[in-house]
Amino acid sequence: MNPAALPARRYRLLPGSRNAATRPSSAGSADHATSLSGRRVVITGGTDGIGLHLARIMTCQGADLLIVGRQREDAVRANLMHRQHYVRADLSRPDSPALVSQAIDALGWQKIDILIHNAAAGWVGPVEEQSAASVDELISTNLLSPIILSQLLTPQLRMAGGKILFIGSVSADQPCPSFAVYSATKAALSGFARSLRSELKGEIDVQVIHPGPTRTAFHTKSGFRSPRLARFFMPPDVVANAIFRRIERKHATSTVSHGAWLTELFRRVRVRI
Amino acid sequence: MRVVITGAARGLGAALTSRFLSARHSVIAVDCDWQNCKPGAQHEAHIRLQADLSDPSEIAGLVSSVRETGSVDVVIHNAGINATGPFDQIAVSAMCRVIEVNLRAPILMTSALLKQQLIAENGTLVFIGSLSSHLSYPGAAAYAASKDGLLSFARSLTPSLAKRNIACLSVLPGPLDTQHARRHAPQSADGTGRLDPAIAADKIYAALQRQRKTLVPGWRARIYSRIGTTAPWLAERIMRKAVFLPLCETHAETVREMPK
Numbered sequence: 001m002n003p004a005a006l007p008a009r010r011y012r013l014l015p016g017s018r019n020a021a022t023r024p025s026s027a028g029s030a031d032h033a034t035s036l037s038g039r040r041v042v043i044t045g046g047t048d049g050i051g052l053h054l055a056r057i058m059t060c061q062g063a064d065l066l067i068v069g070r071q072r073e074d075a076v077r078a079n080l081m082h083r084q085h086y087v088r089a090d091l092s093r094p095d096s097p098a099l100v101s102q103a104i105d106a107l108g109w110q111k112i113d114i115l116i117h118n119a120a121a122g123w124v125g126p127v128e129e130q131s132a133a134s135v136d137e138l139i140s141t142n143l144l145s146p147i148i149l150s151q152l153l154t155p156q157l158r159m160a161g162g163k164i165l166f167i168g169s170v171s172a173d174q175p176c177p178s179f180a181v182y183s184a185t186k187a188a189l190s191g192f193a194r195s196l197r198s199e200l201k202g203e204i205d206v207q208v209i210h211p212g213p214t215r216t217a218f219h220t221k222s223g224f225r226s227p228r229l230a231r232f233f234m235p236p237d238v239v240a241n242a243i244f245r246r247i248e249r250k251h252a253t254s255t256v257s258h259g260a261w262l263t264e265l266f267r268r269v270r271v272r273i
Numbered sequence: 274m275r276v277v278i279t280g281a282a283r284g285l286g287a288a289l290t291s292r293f294l295s296a297r298h299s300v301i302a303v304d305c306d307w308q309n310c311k312p313g314a315q316h317e318a319h320i321r322l323q324a325d326l327s328d329p330s331e332i333a334g335l336v337s338s339v340r341e342t343g344s345v346d347v348v349i350h351n352a353g354i355n356a357t358g359p360f361d362q363i364a365v366s367a368m369c370r371v372i373e374v375n376l377r378a379p380i381l382m383t384s385a386l387l388k389q390q391l392i393a394e395n396g397t398l399v400f401i402g403s404l405s406s407h408l409s410y411p412g413a414a415a416y417a418a419s420k421d422g423l424l425s426f427a428r429s430l431t432p433s434l435a436k437r438n439i440a441c442l443s444v445l446p447g448p449l450d451t452q453h454a455r456r457h458a459p460q461s462a463d464g465t466g467r468l469d470p471a472i473a474a475d476k477i478y479a480a481l482q483r484q485r486k487t488l489v490p491g492w493r494a495r496i497y498s499r500i501g502t503t504a505p506w507l508a509e510r511i512m513r514k515a516v517f518l519p520l521c522e523t524h525a526e527t528v529r530e531m532p533k
């Protein structure tokens with residue numbers, strides 16, 4: 001059975017996550033306080049999954065977007081909406097942050113309101129079977145590129161009094177023997193954000209949002225096949241919508257998952273042991 | 274016991290090497306730079322290897338050198354570097370190196386050692402993290418990232434390795450009285466409260482004997498750890514005031530003093 005065909009309401013979040021996706025989307029309503037018209041947003045990995053949905057929501061809210069992806073431009077052009085720009089940069093390569101920065105200069109953006117680090121690569125299996133190249137790919141894509149890109153775009157973010165958003169993962173704080181390197185990169189990202197937030201206080205806001213298991217192609221790309229489990233994963237539009245709602249808030253970290261507050265509590269307790 | 278210690282030429286690594294040697298264990302000491310080090314007692318129990326851990330091919334070479342001597346009982350991932358200053362003024366290359374040495378190297382090395390079954394049954398992997406995982410480390414965000422990643426990696430390995438009778442020990446030291454730590458401390462810091470690396474090495478040795486899973490060595494570090502876990506906002510304030518702002522001052526001064 002194709003999991004994508006399952007009705008969305010089966011993935012409703014538990015009570016307690018009242019801020020999350022249980023409410024119907026009001027993203028389009030004009031009186032919503034989170035309208036983004038005139039805001040400039042850079043999002044990595046906006047060609048698939050959560051990033052694709054998040055980019056759409058933000059564009060519908062009036063933002064100008066620069067989407068960063070590794071696919072060829074002609075392959076994504078058909079999917080681009082009005083006010084969405086695209087730059088091709090493979091974030092597993094060291095020159096990619098500079099490419100993004102050049103694209104921003106070419107657009108003439110002197111201010112960036114929100115920088116979203118969403119692109120990530122995964123790998124599933126015991127760590128001794130993971131090749132050095134794959135370890136390197138994960139560390140570069142999930143950790144090094146976000147660090148370097150954040151640094152390159154600091155001036156534009158400062159100008160706007162903007163925000164850096166890191167998409168983490170609930171796996172960052174749990175023992176994950178079968179994706180140890182992936183969770184290590186996500187934990188590292190979260191440690192990076194915690195320190196950077198304190199450093200940039202009053203200038204740039206830094207936020208981490210940890211999604212729970214989401215029904216995207218991410219798992220297949222990581223070499224993980226488990227359609228049975230995927231039935232219980234959240235749909236990406238629901239997750240993207242919940243992330244979007246949290247962007248307006250000032251919480252340093254939050255979780256988008258089944259029973260989000262419980263997971264967040266668990267996460268906080270866990271990380272502090 | 275046969276022990277591999279990375280970053281063994283100076284600081285905590287050197288102290289750990291002495292500690293294990295004095296307990297009559299044999300040590301394979303790894304470092305990228307053995308210059309200006311006291312000539313080590315050149316006996317069989319103490320092998321010195323040179324490897325730059327930021328380079329994956331040198332890690333592979335290191336692991337094959339270890340293989341020639343047989344499996345090991347303890348691996349201590351101790352090598353670590355730092356890059357401090359205001360975030361937007363730290364060189365990209367320096368931040369990359371921090372991640373490569375502190376995070377990628379232990380991952381690659383562990384993976385290769387496990388793959389080639391070079392870790393003996395009942396062996397232990399020791400990961401030297403940092404107290405920054407319980408606090409934050411403004412002024413060294415890439416360093417904080419690498420150490421959080423390392424401890425997460427250790428946490429993930431623990432259950433699967435336990436099945437093979439291999440244990441993991443995570444160590445979260447606070448400031449140590451080493452050259453490297455002093456170099457990255459704000460100029461105004463007077464160095465009180467730094468833990469003697471020899472004492473830290475003793476504590477790590479004892480924790481290993483007792484098969485502990487985590488260790489925060491020293492009472493000062495434990496107090497800070499407690500503050501970080503119970504009142505993160507307070508810990509953040511302290512770190513910003515005591516570390517970040519002085520670091521910025523130091524940085525501004527060095528920039529001023531630099532010849533134009």
Ligand SMILES: NC(=O)c1ccc[n+]([C@@H]2O[C@H](COP(=O)([O-])OP(=O)(O)OC[C@H]3O[C@@H](n4cnc5c(N)ncnc54)[C@H](OP(=O)(O)O)[C@@H]3O)[C@@H](O)[C@H]2O)c1
Nearest residue numbers: 045047048049050070090091092119120169213214216218
């Ligand atoms: N899915 C989950 O269960 C889950 C759970 C927790 C956290 N997350 C996190 O949520 C974020 C989005 O995940 P997702 O599920 O939406 O994954 P996804 O569907 O695979 O989307 C990932 C996006 O990142 C892009 N990307 C990957 N590697 C890249 C590279 N080297 N250079 C440039 N772009 C690259 C992908 O491009 P392509 O279209 O070319 O592949 C895609 O646009 C990730 O940070 C992930 O870690 C996901």
